Amino acid sequence: MRAALDEARKGWGKTHPQPMIGVVLVEKGKIVASEYVDRSGARSPEATLLENLGRLPSKTANLFLTLEPGPSSNRLESGVKAILESGLKNVFIGAGDPVLEQENKGADALKEAGLKVERRILIEDCTDLNLIFNHWVKHQSPVLAAKSATTMDGKIACRTGESKWITGEASRQNVMCWRRLFPAIGVGAGTLIEDDPRLTSRIDGEEEWCGVRFVMDGLLRTAMERFLPSIYTDDFRDNTIVVTTDAAGTGYIRRLETEGVNVWVLPTANMKVPFPDFRKKCYDVGITGIYFEGGSKLTSEMLQMRELDYHFNYRAPLLLGDDKAVPVYRGMRIEKLSQAIRLENVRHESFGDDQMVRGHVSYPSRLDVDETVFSND
Missing domain, CATH: 3.40.430.10 (Dihydrofolate Reductase, subunit A)
Known part of the structure; x- marks a missing residue:
């Protein structure tokens, strides 16, 4: 998750009014792909990462997200869809959607589809990133x-x-x-x-x-x-x-x-x-x-x-x-x-x-x- 945070900070000051988001794909303990939001209006970084990968992730791959793919960041559909279509089975999320009524919608959608989802990884750092x-x-x-x-x-x-x-x-x-x-x-x-x-x-x-x-x-x-x-x-x-x-x-x-x-x-x-x-x-x-x-x-x-x-x-x-x-x-x-x-x-x-x-x-x-x-x- 620290690598995902470093990736997200590449968008420092460039994404308003959207949040900074970092995404990292890990296979066999090594980072094989990473992505971040580089400007306002950019597509979901999950979709960009998985498309640029050029292949399906391995069955044991882990995806780390600094921010849940939720409604507030306009990723509930695009981000969740990209993850599901990739066949990923393991997702680690830092901060949840900041709006209480929207929190966990993206994570729950992934869990309901059968993925293993772990939340609140370095949550304080991930939340602070988008104050x-x-x-x-x-x-x-x-x-x-x-x-x-x-x-x-x-x-x-x-x-x-x-x-x-x-x-x-x-x-x-x-x-x-x-x-x-x-x-x-x-x-x-x-x-x-x-x-x-x-x-x-x-x-x-x-x-x-x-x-x-x-x-x-x-x-x-x-x-x-x-x-x-x-x-x-x-x-x-x-x-x-x-x-x-x-x-x-x-x-x-x-x-x-x-x-x-x-x-x-x-x-x-x-x-x-x-x-x-x-x-x-x-x-x-x-x-x-x-x-x-x-x-x-x-x-x-x-x-x-x-x-x-x-x-x-x-x-x-x-x-x-x-x-x-x-x-x-x-x-x-x-x-x-x-x-x-x-x-x-x-x-x-x-x-x-x-x-x-x-x-x-x-x-x-x-x-x-x-x-x-x-x-x-």
């Missing part, structure tokens, strides 16, 4: 994720504002991999003005890649500067979407559109981008996930509004111990540990001296916030 797809089909909504890079005591900058670099090169290269996976990257207006990031994926040995780039800017502060941020004028500017509100000036909207930048205007009562409307707009245009690299303000507001679905936290072995250093999270009023925001389905990785923890955000039933923090921003 974007799984959220998309289960919730009919894009997954909103955020990344933070902090010191041991949760700071993202010194009291002077210095922040480059808290984490090491290995961590920053890993961020580039996640940028390549997500179809869209997002930042807040403050981060864009202060850092002027490119918001592209730059992986050693690969061509620079740019997905959709979102800027959350309720008042179009980023369009007020004499010189516009680089993502409004570079070669990828037609991939940039500024998300603003009806409180923004029409002149600034025209300035951005003249540069070739896209602008989404969402109605709001408080001059802040309404995330529920933003989610719906993303769903309507088929954007399955957004990887936010905002600062303290954007990340904290998303948590306060319960809009953050997934979180990546890179932690460097640095300790500031300074109350006036910039914290990554703020504005919460947590009086009991039971009221804390938690991560679930947690994964841990190390990059050089840094540690990264990531997982799905789980909110308490009651979440108290300091309204003055958010109303004054």
Whole structure:
């Protein structure tokens, strides 16, 4: 199954809105064929593998699938049919269909036809592989994720504002991999003005890649500067979407559109981008996930509004111990540990001296916030 996972990862960031899937055929303990989904709309990898094999598998062959051939991945008919017609007798499945009502339909169809089916092989790894797809089909909504890079005591900058670099090169290269996976990257207006990031994926040995780039800017502060941020004028500017509100000036909207930048205007009562409307707009245009690299303000507001679905936290072995250093999270009023925001389905990785923890955000039933923090921003 690990070989099937490696095969699936060849489709990293290329299959949206479909999942990454790896398939491996083993005969006499050796891999004789492998296949993966390389793009959206590709046929079922089981069918492609068995067709390219050019012969029937041996009677003792084993087929490994990272994802069950189910309705959510549009393989219940094509994938199951290809396996049955091949004469295979042994199938090993990693993750089931992510939609509860659809789970096991493909596996049960194979079992009813007389095949030996073993499920849940490396299920945690196989499920984690498609965290974007799984959220998309289960919730009919894009997954909103955020990344933070902090010191041991949760700071993202010194009291002077210095922040480059808290984490090491290995961590920053890993961020580039996640940028390549997500179809869209997002930042807040403050981060864009202060850092002027490119918001592209730059992986050693690969061509620079740019997905959709979102800027959350309720008042179009980023369009007020004499010189516009680089993502409004570079070669990828037609991939940039500024998300603003009806409180923004029409002149600034025209300035951005003249540069070739896209602008989404969402109605709001408080001059802040309404995330529920933003989610719906993303769903309507088929954007399955957004990887936010905002600062303290954007990340904290998303948590306060319960809009953050997934979180990546890179932690460097640095300790500031300074109350006036910039914290990554703020504005919460947590009086009991039971009221804390938690991560679930947690994964841990190390990059050089840094540690990264990531997982799905789980909110308490009651979440108290300091309204003055958010109303004054």
